[in-house]
Amino acid sequence: xxxxxxxxxxxxxxxxxxxxxxxxxxxxxxxxxxxxxxxxxxxxxxxxxxxxxxxxxxxxxxxxxxxxxxxxxxxxxxxxxxxxxxxxxxxxxxxxxxxxxxxxxxxxxxxxxxxxxxxxxxxxxxxxxxxxxxxxxxxxxxxxxxxxxxxxxxxxxxxxxxxxxxxxxxxxxxxxxxxxxxxxxxxxxxxxxxxxxxxxxxxxxxxxxxxxxxxxxxxxxxxxxxxxxxxxxxxxxxxxxxxxxxxxxxxxxxxxxxxxxxxxxxxxxxxxxxxxxxxxxxxxxxxxxxxxxxxxxxxxxxxxxxxxxxxxxxxxxxxxxxxxxxxxxxxxxxxxxxxxxxxxxxxxxxxxxxxxxxxxxx
Amino acid sequence: xxxxxxxxxxxxxxxxxxxxxxxxxxxxxxxxxxxxxxxxxxxxxxxxxxxxxxxxxxxxxxxxxxxxxxxxxxxxxxxxxxxxxxxxxxxxxxxxxxxxxxxxxxxxxxxxxxxxxxxxxxxxxxxxxxxxxxxxxxxxxxxxxxxxxxxxxxxxxxxxxxxxxxxxxxxxxxxxxxxxxxxxxxxxxxxxxxxxxxxxxxxxxxxxxxxxxxxxxxxxxxxxxxxxxxxxxxxxxxxxxxxxxxxxxxxxxxxxxxxxxxxxxxxxxxxxxxxxxxxxxxxxxxxxxxxxxxxxxxxxxxxxxxxxxxxxxxxxxxxxxxxxxxxxx
Numbered sequence: 022x023x024x025x026x027x028x029x030x031x032x033x034x035x036x037x038x039x040x041x042x043x044x045x046x047x048x049x050x051x052x053x054x055x056x057x058x059x060x061x062x063x064x065x066x067x068x069x070x071x072x073x074x075x076x077x078x079x080x081x082x083x084x085x086x087x088x089x090x091x092x093x094x095x096x097x098x099x100x101x102x103x104x105x106x107x108x109x110x111x112x113x114x115x116x117x118x119x120x121x122x123x124x125x126x127x128x129x130x131x132x133x134x135x136x137x138x139x140x141x142x143x144x145x146x147x148x149x150x151x152x153x154x155x156x157x158x159x160x161x162x163x164x165x166x167x168x169x170x171x172x173x174x175x176x177x178x179x180x181x182x183x184x185x186x187x188x189x190x191x192x193x194x195x196x197x198x199x200x201x202x203x204x205x206x207x208x209x210x211x212x213x214x215x216x217x218x219x220x221x222x223x224x225x226x227x228x229x230x231x232x233x234x235x236x237x238x239x240x241x242x243x244x245x246x247x248x249x250x251x252x253x254x255x256x257x258x259x260x261x262x263x264x265x266x267x268x269x270x271x272x273x274x275x276x277x278x279x280x281x282x283x284x285x286x287x288x289x290x291x292x293x294x295x296x297x298x299x300x301x302x303x304x305x306x307x308x309x310x311x312x313x314x315x316x317x318x319x320x321x322x323x324x325x326x327x328x329x330x331x332x333x334x335x336x337x338x339x340x341x342x343x344x345x346x347x348x349x350x351x352x353x354x355x356x357x358x359x360x361x362x363x364x365x366x367x368x369x370x371x372x373x374x375x376x377x378x379x380x381x382x383x
Numbered sequence: 384x385x386x387x388x389x390x391x392x393x394x395x396x397x398x399x400x401x402x403x404x405x406x407x408x409x410x411x412x413x414x415x416x417x418x419x420x421x422x423x424x425x426x427x428x429x430x431x432x433x434x435x436x437x438x439x440x441x442x443x444x445x446x447x448x449x450x451x452x453x454x455x456x457x458x459x460x461x462x463x464x465x466x467x468x469x470x471x472x473x474x475x476x477x478x479x480x481x482x483x484x485x486x487x488x489x490x491x492x493x494x495x496x497x498x499x500x501x502x503x504x505x506x507x508x509x510x511x512x513x514x515x516x517x518x519x520x521x522x523x524x525x526x527x528x529x530x531x532x533x534x535x536x537x538x539x540x541x542x543x544x545x546x547x548x549x550x551x552x553x554x555x556x557x558x559x560x561x562x563x564x565x566x567x568x569x570x571x572x573x574x575x576x577x578x579x580x581x582x583x584x585x586x587x588x589x590x591x592x593x594x595x596x597x598x599x600x601x602x603x604x605x606x607x608x609x610x611x612x613x614x615x616x617x618x619x620x621x622x623x624x625x626x627x628x629x630x631x632x633x634x635x636x637x638x639x640x641x642x643x644x645x646x647x648x649x650x651x652x653x654x655x656x657x658x659x660x661x662x663x664x665x666x667x668x669x670x671x672x673x674x675x676x677x678x679x680x681x682x683x684x685x686x687x688x689x690x691x692x693x694x695x696x697x698x699x700x701x702x703x704x705x706x707x708x709x710x711x712x
Binding site (some may be wrong): 024096098099101103106107110111112114115117118119130131132133135136200230232237255342383 | 428431432436437440441531534535536538540542547554623626627628629631632634635660679680684685689
């Protein structure tokens, strides 16, 4: 009796041969970068959403962009970067294959951006990037330096009013991989707090890595509280709302939330039904509305009037104005879904800041 | 399931049917069905050269990592730390090159790191008799933590041209790296199926005591398998840096689940050693890559991918149970 195992080679060879035959028969469409898509002359916008967890605004950016593209009669295709640099790189290949005329994206994992930029440059496709600058791409983003200062100033003012600037600890929930953006938002916020409350001692300012997300922030913040057991009046600034709320939630879990106040950045968690009670406010960027700013550039490109590339935060193609709001003011701002619907219906050129920022209204 | 027949005297059709009854047969059929769906739904551009490049480039590194990790599975010791090791290898290589080290030296050091990680896993699992799942889960967490600790600001950009060309280049319409990965898969399949050492690995995974009784050095086989698994992951990290020219501190997160899902679809088991074939790994990853690509080129929400992969995985497990086991039991 002889035991003969199955022959996987046979089947694999058969499957691969079938695939190869398929390729031989069907690959006459052409190859290379932009060869895959069928171009009927309609302007096609490729949009890559960030795909980060706990960030609904990223998907909603896609919804706004789709509505604005449809207003203009453009074709629209969307992918998710899935919070992964590898996926973002693959998405570039897919957009190039599709033959899009312009790409807009938010890429929260920008480490592969130089490679992605090389691909788009080779394919001759312009790119508009949100909030994270890359050489050669149109930068659309908030004025991060101004946003940091605005948030810190607002929080300092609240601390002055509530505690007469008697602050024991100023926690900075960082996202250091964002580099300069992190420094602008958190560093400027700390400086602004110090300007309003100059008597806070230097050693009261502590920072920790929150990685710009709630999960990591919640994991790492307890160490800061443990290292400062006597701190009572506590302020929290951070790279974004998630990082700040992570610290606030950690304080709640540890029973250290009697006297703690945070002021976020981006406004992602300052509206809705479940706003953390200790989040005193946030600097709203109306992230979901970024495409409305970006279409200023897109319209020019579609019209054949390609604008000069401005690719840094210091010299942005379009600068989004930060909108600091307290929790009370934020309660009056329409929900994110309502804002998306309003933006989709608004006249061309209207931005979320125009529609929803209390400062603009008042 | 073992076929008690003499292949030399059995007609071709019967042999093919016997093949289809195995896990590799099932996944080959699944791949064929996927390709047909792609051809019908997407059309000819599904098989365009650029699309093949996209699919091939995206699965090549997971395939290399998966094939080398499959040696540990075959030897009966699952290594959950491969995703984090990919990330750690990438971070280490990227930081070293970013600091000015020669890329070859950096690659050598990174691979040595893989040897060290594999050796630690092996010492605790084989030497101290600890549970592989627990140990490699601990290593997963440790390596991920190290990535977070090392990359505390924007990681350096390290475009190593030869590595970029290797990982992003193509020969004809086939990505170079995919051809290398397929070559590695075939060598691994030959090694597992045709060599004494390969059979020893399967025997150790299938029944360690029986293998020991017939003189197979069980501990040594498992140590080597775990080191190969970790080195493969470190190699994957280097290749990712070649592809992406950088490495963030989350690179490789969850990759172990993607790879093991594909391996299980391809006929491996993470709880039983001795079963599976690298060809199954190739086909499993091709199925996942082909389905992902259909969703991508049709611009369908990629969230559906997890559901589809899960259904295929459950289907593969169910089929395996209906068959009553596997070829090597």
